[in-house]
Amino acid sequence: MSNKGRIPKSIPTNTLTKKKDVLGLATDGENSDEKNAYIALKYYDKSYEDLSEWQREELKELSNKIDLINKLTWSQVKRNSSLRYEDVSNANKLPVSKNLLSEDITYCEMRITDKARIFGFRSNSIFFLCWLDRNHKICS
DSSP: OOOOOOOOOOOOOOOOHHHHHHHHHHOOOOOOSBBBBBBETTTTTTTTTGGSSSSSHHHHHHHHHHHHHHSHHHHHHHOOOTTTEEEOSGGGOOOOOGGGSTTOOOEEEEEEESEEEEEEEEETTEEEEEETTOOSSSSS
């Protein structure tokens, strides 16, 4: 008799993970600032600026910053001087496609290089990257 399609009687405990840990959601009074940060591309709008427009060194810096963000909690991201995480004070300067998202979202930016920035919004420990800005044109 084949085991294909059968449900195992038990699952090893090291394979079980709580949903909130996977998603980085803060629950039961937890503060998401103490959760590890990570970036999601669900709302990435390549019509404003596509990764293919970035030069090799810029892509390398972006990759390095993503690695850095993935190692930090949000409290650490906010204090990190190389990222310069901050809320966008003038959301009217953001690309038009922002209208696809809720108006009550607080957008923020992080520095990749002296000129390059990424823009998006944070929900719990997830930073939803929406726009790339390699020449710092959006809010300059």
